[in-house]
Amino acid sequence: MVFSSTVFIFLFLPLFLMLYYLTPGRWKNLLLLVASYSFYAWWRVDFLALFIGVTLWNWVFGNLIYQRQQAGGSGKNLLTVAIIGDLLTLGYFKYADFGIDSLNGLMATMGYEPFDLAHVLLPIGISFYTFQAISYVIDVYRKDVKPTKNLIDFAAFIALFPQLIAGPVLRYKDLADQFESRSHTLEKFNEGAWLFMIGFCKKVLIADTIAPIADASFALESPTFLESWLGIFAYTSQLYFDFSGYSDMAIGLGLMLGFRFINNFNQPYISQSITEFWRRWHISLSSWLRDYLYIPLGGNRGGAFLTYRNLFLTMLLGGLWHGANWTFLVWGAWHGLILAFERYFKLGTSDTDPLKAARILTTLLLVMMGWVFFRADNVGTAFEFLYSMLGLNGLEFSVKGIADVASLSFLMLCFSWWLIFYRGLNQRLKSESVPIGINYSQLAMCGLFAVAVSKLMAESYSPFLYFQF
Structure with missing residues (x-):
């Protein structure tokens, strides 16, 4: 289901809003979760199980990381496992076909028979909800937010239908208070x-x-x-x-x-400048890439060369995030090179x-x-x-x-x-x-x-x- 459809405009949205405002405050998040899952399942019911699995995985690891830190540990190993699980899921569904096709192209040039594997269907919105889940466990590890013990609230955050399919890329630490209490006014x-x-x-x-x-x-x-x-x-x-x-x-x-x-x-x-462009375009993604990729890579702390490298790698991976195609890698590399160029010449x-x-x-x-x-x-x-x-x-x-x-x-x-x-x-x-x-x-x-x-x-x-x- 998409926003620009008659089903959403004339059926889903008015029915949901009526139920939402009739529902007592303590049950609104549960209704929101059910509605978001229904919104997602309208496309394909079977991928809803994957969606729920990613949600449970990160909710459990968020709490495990917090408990480990409370006991005096760092929780870094748990964070690593959580992120690897997320990236493997995203990698299989989004990049398996790309990897096999690229390998087959290389094998064909060498005279070998290509692999014959079934096409992997890309679950809609997987890039967005995976990034949101990763930011949650990282923020818990960094102690920027306490993990929620309320699974309904966390699942509703991951599945929030207004931004589920194409963003913005939200962070739980920015919305945690709003899930606990938010105002509903006519204004x-x-x-x-x-x-x-x-x-x-x-x-x-x-x-x-x-x-x-x-x-x-x-x-x-x-x-x-x-x-x-x-x-x-x-x-x-x-x-x-x-x-x-x-x-x-x-x-x-x-x-x-x-x-x-x-x-x-x-x-x-x-x-x-391109630097300013990325402060204005898809702001939620560019800030995500800065906080969870560029800064962990070292940001500008390792000298000029490493700063340029980190800018380039961040945009290269940002390009790959957009799609499994060499065109997106070139697009990311193009922006990465220009960002490094502007940083070198201090173009403001x-x-x-x-x-x-x-x-x-x-x-x-x-x-x-x-x-x-x-x-x-x-x-x-x-x-x-x-x-x-x-x-x-x-x-x-x-x-x-x-x-x-x-x-x-x-x-x-x-x-x-x-x-x-x-x-x-x-x-x-x-x-x-x-x-x-x-x-x-x-x-x-x-x-x-x-x-x-x-x-x-x-x-x-x-x-x-x-x-x-």
Whole structure:
């Protein structure tokens, strides 16, 4: 089940909210857990067992680590076992096919017969809930949070349906108090409903309308200069409005349930460096990578060379987290190299710098070049697309493909970039969750939401892009 579906909008959400607000406070977390498991099982019931298993594994080890530390031990061995178990689970389901395919490719070049193994189905959301579970046991080990003895609360945290499928990546230490006690007010509910509608419109009215341009461009064997640039501009905008739209919806749903999640986007495309970009894009993941990977690797404590190495490895592994494909490794390496470059030359940001516009455009170009690998099916296709962006496959539109896309998609693409640049640069929103920087009245937003729902009902199913990760 996805947020941008009629089943969720007209059946699951209203029924759940009615039951949730009729349920006494001490039972709300249990209802939330049951609803979250139902939400997840809508996709496949059998993988719910794996989900519950990961939850129990980390809950048990969190308590064991705490007990060992209370007895005077360190609990490090228990932490190691817990993390290995999580990573083996994630590794098998997400990377087994990738590993076998890569090995088979190597064996084929050497003249050996490839392995013939069954395809491993990727459980939806496994990257997100595994990372949340790992952060929990690490935080318990670091004594940043006490482990909860309430299994219902912990299971509800891992399964929390507003962010279950595509984040934000939450941490138990940030929500522990809210699971014990949280306020439910009309103001908070209204704020959440507003954010949900805004995110829904971002996804359905903007991202889904732009998507045909990106799809048509990347489907061409040899796109021309104009086709490739139009395609990457479309994908850059589509990915942002799709994912930030989901984050707005998740944060909004959380508010409707009394939770306040961290913000996940803050106008990333007006960044003046890749370092700043990662402070603004998918903030929950970038902070997770910093706290649980970059710092444990040594951070900037071991001198310049080790700092550059740690930055590169963090982004390389961050790329691998996004998907089992060499394209994601290249994408992660690309960002890692640029981060190291910026650290070496001490490139900062300044709103008073006369070269501010040039910095923003340069950073955006680097981000878009990275998105080519993020979107392409394989590394060869990505390089072919980059060659096209240099004009090596001609300049004008070809007869087929992208020219057949509806004109509304092109108009929405222009509008989306106006929102990104004009509103971003001139209004500097305090929070990306009040999206797009336009103060529509609640009535106008309800009208846009109704249009988005109508569009959704008239078109085919369109999942969020980050579901695949």
